């Protein structure tokens with residue numbers, strides 16, 4: 547469960563974002579911080595996070611996933627903790643609303659990934675993987691073996707080789 551937080555609307559004056567007065571003067575946080583990048587950062591697993599210290603579901607550092615915030619703005623409500631926001635084109639940095647799909651839980655997310663992406667929700671292929679997969683196929687490795695190595699579905703390997711997906715690489 548989430549720890550008790552500052553009320554979501556404290557100091558926001560009707561808009562859901564921090565104001566200048568949210569920060570104590572002289573404190574090296576926010577815009578005064580040497581590491582400030584407009585309150586945006588990328589996580590180790592490739593997601594974008596925004597600094598939203600007043601958001602009720604932000605983490606202990608005051609950050610929240612951008613794709614969740616964008617979905618919340620679109621829906622006009624906060625997401626429930628079990629709700630999942632999926633990236634339709636599998637690109638975790640593409641947080642345009644048309645690339646986001648709201649799912650009711652992780653199970654639905656798992657099924658969708660297996661069916662349409664041939665991978666696990668927490669698994670992402672990068673450009674290097676695609677090149678490696680195509681090279682292995684050229685060298686005569688079986689699709690089943692390649693799929694096993696990259697932890698994805700053999701049918702997804704076919705789509706990569708036939709360039710019905712990842713066609714720009």
Ligand SMILES: [Zn+2]
Pocket residue numbers: 631632633655659667
């Ligand atoms: Zn997903």
